[in-house]
Amino acid sequence: xxxxxxxxxxxxxxxxxxxxxxxxxxxxxxxxxxxxxxxxxxxxxxxxxxxxxxxxxxxxxxxxxxxxxxxxxxxxxxxxxxxxxxxxxxxxxxxxxxxxxxxxxxxxxxxxxxxxxxxxxxxxxxxxxxxxxxxxxxxxxxxxxxxxxxxxxxxxxxxxxxxxxxxxxxxxxxxxxxxxxxxxxxxxxxxxxxxxxxxxxxxxxxxxxxxxxxxxxxxxxxxxxxxxxxxxxxxxxxxxxxxxxxxxxxxx
Amino acid sequence: xxxxxxxxxxxxxxxxxxxxxxxxxxxxxxxxxxxxxxxxxxxxxxxxxxxxxxx
Amino acid sequence: xxxxxxxxxxxxxxxxxxxxxxxxxxxxxxxxxxxxxxxxxxxxxxxxxxxxxxxxxxxxxxxxxxxxxxxxxxxxxxxxxxxxxxxxxxxxxxxxxxxxxxxxxxxxxxxxxxxxxxxxxxxxxxxxxxxxxxxxxxxxxxxxxxxxxxxxxxxxxxxxxxxxxxxxxxxxxxxxxxxxxxxxxxxxxxxxxxxxxxxxxxxxxxxxxxxxxxxxxxxxx
Numbered sequence: 001x002x003x004x005x006x007x008x009x010x011x012x013x014x015x016x017x018x019x020x021x022x023x024x025x026x027x028x029x030x031x032x033x034x035x036x037x038x039x040x041x042x043x044x045x046x047x048x049x050x051x052x053x054x055x056x057x058x059x060x061x062x063x064x065x066x067x068x069x070x071x072x073x074x075x076x077x078x079x080x081x082x083x084x085x086x087x088x089x090x091x092x093x094x095x096x097x098x099x100x101x102x103x104x105x106x107x108x109x110x111x112x113x114x115x116x117x118x119x120x121x122x123x124x125x126x127x128x129x130x131x132x133x134x135x136x137x138x139x140x141x142x143x144x145x146x147x148x149x150x151x152x153x154x155x156x157x158x159x160x161x162x163x164x165x166x167x168x169x170x171x172x173x174x175x176x177x178x179x180x181x182x183x184x185x186x187x188x189x190x191x192x193x194x195x196x197x198x199x200x201x202x203x204x205x206x207x208x209x210x211x212x213x214x215x216x217x218x219x220x221x222x223x224x225x226x227x228x229x230x231x232x233x234x235x236x237x238x239x240x241x242x243x244x245x246x247x248x249x250x251x252x
Numbered sequence: 253x254x255x256x257x258x259x260x261x262x263x264x265x266x267x268x269x270x271x272x273x274x275x276x277x278x279x280x281x282x283x284x285x286x287x288x289x290x291x292x293x294x295x296x297x298x299x300x301x302x303x304x305x306x307x
Numbered sequence: 308x309x310x311x312x313x314x315x316x317x318x319x320x321x322x323x324x325x326x327x328x329x330x331x332x333x334x335x336x337x338x339x340x341x342x343x344x345x346x347x348x349x350x351x352x353x354x355x356x357x358x359x360x361x362x363x364x365x366x367x368x369x370x371x372x373x374x375x376x377x378x379x380x381x382x383x384x385x386x387x388x389x390x391x392x393x394x395x396x397x398x399x400x401x402x403x404x405x406x407x408x409x410x411x412x413x414x415x416x417x418x419x420x421x422x423x424x425x426x427x428x429x430x431x432x433x434x435x436x437x438x439x440x441x442x443x444x445x446x447x448x449x450x451x452x453x454x455x456x457x458x459x460x461x462x463x464x465x466x467x468x469x470x471x472x473x474x475x476x477x478x479x480x481x482x483x484x485x486x487x488x489x490x491x492x493x494x495x496x497x498x499x500x501x502x503x504x505x506x507x508x509x510x511x512x513x514x515x516x517x518x519x520x521x522x523x524x525x526x527x528x
Contacts, residue, residue: 059257063266070270089525109277113270120266124259144475151471155462162461164525169458169472172518176476179507183479186503190486190496222274226281233285240291247300 016094018235025228032225039218046211054208063121065211069219070114071135074142077107077223081149082174085167095231097163098238100170101153102230106223108146114139134185141180145173159241310395311403318407321380328376332369333415339365340423351428358427359488362437363481365423366416366445371473373412374452375459375466377404378523382460387523397520405446405453405516413445433489436497440487443501447480447508450515457522479507 015021047065054061081103087096118136119129130136152169156162257263322328343361344354354361381387390400420441424434455469462468486500 053257058259059263060259062263066266066270089521106277109273113273116269116273117266120262120269124262141475141478148468148472148475151468152458155459155464155468157463165458165461165522168518168522168525169454172454173476175514176479179479180476183482183503186500187482187486190491190493226277229281229285233281233288236285236292237288240288240295243292243295243300247295247298 018094018098018239021095022232022235025232029225029229029232032221032228036218036221036225039214039221043211043215043218046214051207051211060121060124061208063117064208065215066219067114067117067121068212069216070110070117071139072216073219073223074107074111074114074139076220077103077110078142078146078174078177080227081107081170085170085174088163088167089171096167098231098234099227100163100166102227102234104146104149104153106226106230108143108150110219110223111139111143111146115143132188132191134181134188137184137188138177138181141184142177145177149173160238310393311399314390314395314400314403315407315410318404319410322376322407322411328373329411329415332373332412333419335372336365336369336416337419337422339368340426344426355428355430355433356489358424358429358433359437359440359485361427362420362423362429362441362488363444363484366413366441367448367474367477367481369416370412370445370448370452371470373408374449374456374469374473377408377453377456378460379456379466387460388527391523391527397523398516401453401457401516401519401523402512405449405512408453409446409449413441413449416445417441436488436501440484440501440504443487443508444480444484444504447504447511448477450508450511451477451480453519454515454522457519457526460523461526480504483507 043065047062051062053059081100084096084099084103087093088100115136118139122131122136123129149166149170152166153162156165340361343357347353347357378387381390391397393400417438420438421434423429424437429437451473452469455473458472459466459469483500483504487497487504490496490500
């Protein structure tokens, strides 16, 4: 696949062609990483020192500052994977497969962290590490779906294949996630008719909202950095695999 | 250190766990990248050229 | 329509010729029901309370284990490629195979469910609800299973991963399926569960042939 570069490649080519993609994303990594670190520093300061304790929960509200970003990311990353899946199936965009593959492990980690922080938040606040409430249960199911997607990627012996198949499954999952959420909530109201008060409700003063937003932004930028880095490695890995095949084919 | 209240251990465990996990994640990503770069370097040294580069 | 019925007939005939399969699934289903009292004790009241859940889990496991055979034998002997090139749209082929598969796997389970009802101390009205729930909910399972089978058809050892993929997505079927049998203290919940289960089955049976056909197509390249 040769290309004439008398003029600068179109924006689509820069996005789609692996070599081009590697070239223009290279200068982005360090600034993104620095931005993420800076946001985390600011967020941690706000979360630990510059925000008050909640009048009901005390200091444990500080766990919310790392729980909510992870919960948000668990859904955001899946949405990104779903969009990439559409890109893969509808437009056969070359970067779509790479984006999906890179996002899956990251999403799984953030989902697991959401569960971890949620459990640690629940224990002092409501007495148990795990309670089958609607939100946490849905997050657990989401983690299972992520892990299934990762397992599916690994099941393809050829690392270059499988992208569109995984895309179909990812979209099936995307369609099912609202159904799962609804059914889990239904199941929950069935078995716990007395509603359990969940404190991450609407009323949030600025003193609590600000650290929350900063931390959420910090985590999101962190994800974008890691995702970009993983995509670049995946592109290189695919290049290595094709070269190895080329070499193997050339041997008599 | 600021006073984190009676449930400090949970707060610390939460933050610690998250940062350790992120640290491990970053480390794994970096290690993976190094491994792939080594692989590419080895292929380059063996003289395998991309078809497009050969022109 | 002819082609549609032909595919159903072919699948049924092939499966009946090789025999054994449906029997194995039914045996597995019954065995799970029999294993549970060994695990949790023979207290009839406890068993009766847990029975709806146990029956559904047994049904889940039996059907998930069987879902690989939906496309694999056709993929292996090349008939899948022929079917793809047939005049009938692939979605219709998948739909026909889903119907055949349901007949071969869910129907025997329904017939075997009285055994479980007796062993798990289910009373008659509950058993009737159980039958209806299984009847309404198993199509959803087969539909989801078809997508799982289609997604893994290109994998050599794909049979093991397909249940893992489908189980999380099938949780609503389990929730509404059990709820339709015995929904606990809330009145009227069982009926709404049954309706929700029916809606889910209709949705999935309508949607999954398209997803499965797409997965089969993209598995080729």
